[in-house]
Amino acid sequence: MPLKSCCVYSTGVFSVLFLVLGIALILSHVFSHAVQSLVRKEVILKNGTEAFEAWENPPAPIYMQFYFFNVTNSLEILDGDRPAVVQIGPYTYREYRPMEQVNFQDNGTKVSAVNTKTYVFVRNMSRGPESDLIRTVNIPAMTVMERVKNSVIQASLISAYMRGADQGLFTTRTVGELLWGYEDDLLTVVKHLVPDLDNVFGLFYKRNASNDGDYVFFTGQQNYQDFARVDTWNGKSSLNWWSSDECNMINGTNGASFHPVITKNEELYMFSSDLCRSIYGLYEEDVTVKGIPGYRFSLPAKVFANMSVNPANAGFCVPAGNCMGSGILNVSLCKQGAPIIMSSPHFYQAEEKYVQDVFGMEPQKEQHQTVIDINPLTGIILQAAKRLQINVYIEKISAFSQTGNVRTLVFPVVYLNESVVIDDASVLKLQAVVREQEVLANIPFILIGLGIILGAVFIILMCRQKVPESTAAERKPLLTS
Numbered sequence: 001m002p003l004k005s006c007c008v009y010s011t012g013v014f015s016v017l018f019l020v021l022g023i024a025l026i027l028s029h030v031f032s033h034a035v036q037s038l039v040r041k042e043v044i045l046k047n048g049t050e051a052f053e054a055w056e057n058p059p060a061p062i063y064m065q066f067y068f069f070n071v072t073n074s075l076e077i078l079d080g081d082r083p084a085v086v087q088i089g090p091y092t093y094r095e096y097r098p099m100e101q102v103n104f105q106d107n108g109t110k111v112s113a114v115n116t117k118t119y120v121f122v123r124n125m126s127r128g129p130e131s132d133l134i135r136t137v138n139i140p141a142m143t144v145m146e147r148v149k150n151s152v153i154q155a156s157l158i159s160a161y162m163r164g165a166d167q168g169l170f171t172t173r174t175v176g177e178l179l180w181g182y183e184d185d186l187l188t189v190v191k192h193l194v195p196d197l198d199n200v201f202g203l204f205y206k207r208n209a210s211n212d213g214d215y216v217f218f219t220g221q222q223n224y225q226d227f228a229r230v231d232t233w234n235g236k237s238s239l240n241w242w243s244s245d246e247c248n249m250i251n252g253t254n255g256a257s258f259h260p261v262i263t264k265n266e267e268l269y270m271f272s273s274d275l276c277r278s279i280y281g282l283y284e285e286d287v288t289v290k291g292i293p294g295y296r297f298s299l300p301a302k303v304f305a306n307m308s309v310n311p312a313n314a315g316f317c318v319p320a321g322n323c324m325g326s327g328i329l330n331v332s333l334c335k336q337g338a339p340i341i342m343s344s345p346h347f348y349q350a351e352e353k354y355v356q357d358v359f360g361m362e363p364q365k366e367q368h369q370t371v372i373d374i375n376p377l378t379g380i381i382l383q384a385a386k387r388l389q390i391n392v393y394i395e396k397i398s399a400f401s402q403t404g405n406v407r408t409l410v411f412p413v414v415y416l417n418e419s420v421v422i423d424d425a426s427v428l429k430l431q432a433v434v435r436e437q438e439v440l441a442n443i444p445f446i447l448i449g450l451g452i453i454l455g456a457v458f459i460i461l462m463c464r465q466k467v468p469e470s471t472a473a474e475r476k477p478l479l480t481s
């Protein structure tokens with residue numbers, strides 16, 4: 001009899017113990033903290049770590065796709081009609097972007113590097129060859145006209161030259177020329193007047209097999225949240241194109257790597273030299289990519305909102321005080337004075353007037369937003385798409401008959417979609433980590449389950465001990481039947 005009750009009581013004690021332990025483990029997050037601190041230690045930029053290898057040479061294939069807007073009513077536009085465009089694309093390039101000239105500094109807390117990008121045309125993922133013709137705004141001409149419009153003599157000389165050379169507001173060029181550059185007669189002539197202009201024009205001119213400047217990154221050795229964060233770009237820790245210190249800040253990584261242990265309430269900052277500014281993503285929803293759990297971060301409308309919606313954006317009005325509408329960014333200063341305006345494709349999240357101004361704009365969240373799906377524990381990118389549209393600001397310039405009666409417009413030229421999906425080898429590695437995390441996360445629940453079972457056993461045993469013989473005997477047949 002004493003032995004039996006000892007067993008019964010120890011069942012009770014263990015039941016309580018397991019329950020308390022399980023609940024304590026859940027509340028204290030011991031296991032998730034342990035896993036997180038392990039990951040934090042591994043994810044630093046240090047020669048030999050997996051994180052360094054993936055940073056130096058991204059294993060997943062990256063594709064850069066271009067969608068051009070072919071102008072269909074150029075004559076009517078010059079008469080003051082609303083432009084009509086047809087989207088043509090994609091023209092797809094495989095993008096290779098290794099980090100080069102990698103040098104560790106300051107006891108391994110920083111690393112300097114350049115990010116060399118090479119683009120190789122992929123014909124079977126493209127709508128047509130690079131020799132396809134696109135009619136679009138003559139950006140060199142628009143740039144030159146804007147540059148000299150206030151000098152009567154220069155303007156009349158150049159206007160006469162343009163008439164002779166049959167150069168107008170629109171031009172028809174191949175996809176290859178528009179992207180990678182072509183020699184422009186007008187620019188060659190104007191070079192004598194405005195020496196800082198290049199006589200070759202292309203939206204991605206000099207961008208193949210070259211880099212966007214010298215970077216110094218933090219390695220994350222001191223603080224995991226600094227992993228791959230940009231310290232300086234071209235030797236400077238801030239920009240000088242914008243009119244406030246806040247807007248000139250270089251925030252976050254270069255968008256290709258993120259720190260581990262990502263939380264839902266953080267602003268995921270990244271600096272984009274294409275955009276000439278830092279931007280951030282906010283948590284949107286949970287996603288699963290190739291079986292790996294992730295958080296989807298996307299750019300909130302606030303990032304490109306105008307000053308009245310987001311006062312922090314006041315500094316993006318250039319020159320100071322000259323604000324454009326929501327959803328667009330004047331990057332003229334960082335594009336050698338060309339009247340270039342950036343936006344999301346099809347003016348997604350921009351003011352309705354920009355969408356209405358051009359026939360053929362159809363903003364859609366799924367296709368046109370910038371998203372990053374990221375595994376929160378490791379910070380590894382599962383899938384991402386950076387989407388940007390390059391536009392030109394056009395207006396009637398009275399000194400140039402070439403501009404006819406054109407409306408004042410933000411004119412879409414091309415949009416790009418730079419995307420990546422995690423490769424299968426990385427998925428396998430991540431699966432192991434995710435499974436480990438899941439097993440550990442389940443331990444407290446297993447303990448609680450055990451506690452409940454033991455508790456039930458304990459109660460049954462107690463009842464049996466207390467219950468008078470007669471009732472127990474009456475019950476037995478019931479249970480066995």
Ligand SMILES: *[C@@H]1O[C@H](CO)[C@@H](O)[C@H](O)[C@H]1NC(C)=O
Pocket residue numbers: 047048102103104
């Ligand atoms: C990393 O180590 C390898 C071999 O030990 C060496 O060849 C390479 O130069 C190192 N890389 C850097 C950036 O120090």
Ligand SMILES: *[C@@H]1O[C@H](CO)[C@@H](O)[C@H](O)[C@H]1NC(C)=O
Pocket residue numbers: 118119120121180208209
């Ligand atoms: C970019 O350069 C690489 C090699 O340097 C070359 O193979 C590729 O064709 C070039 N791409 C374009 C679009 O010119």
Ligand SMILES: *[C@@H]1O[C@H](CO)[C@@H](O)[C@H](O)[C@H]1NC(C)=O
Pocket residue numbers: 124125
């Ligand atoms: C495209 O062509 C390349 C070879 O040039 C091939 O490796 C690849 O599998 C092809 N892709 C598709 C989608 O057909």
Ligand SMILES: *[C@@H]1O[C@H](CO)[C@@H](O)[C@H](O)[C@H]1NC(C)=O
Pocket residue numbers: 070071072088132133134135
């Ligand atoms: C773009 O428009 C021009 C002029 O209408 C036309 O010649 C050209 O074929 C179009 N491009 C494509 C790829 O359809």
Ligand SMILES: *[C@@H]1O[C@H](CO)[C@@H](O)[C@H](O)[C@H]1NC(C)=O
Pocket residue numbers: 246247248249250251277278279280312
């Ligand atoms: C950079 O981050 C700071 C906060 O750390 C923020 O106030 C500022 O607006 C950010 N700037 C840009 C351009 O994102």
Ligand SMILES: *[C@@H]1O[C@H](CO)[C@@H](O)[C@H](O)[C@H]1NC(C)=O
Pocket residue numbers: 318319322324330331332333393
């Ligand atoms: C864009 O910025 C440039 C440089 O500050 C400025 O000259 C130009 O007027 C701006 N464009 C518009 C449309 O405000």
Ligand SMILES: *[C@@H]1O[C@H](CO)[C@@H](O)[C@H](O)[C@H]1NC(C)=O
Pocket residue numbers: 306307308309324325326350351
């Ligand atoms: C700013 O954007 C909001 C929403 O797009 C719009 O209602 C407002 O008129 C804009 N303000 C200015 C000054 O452009």
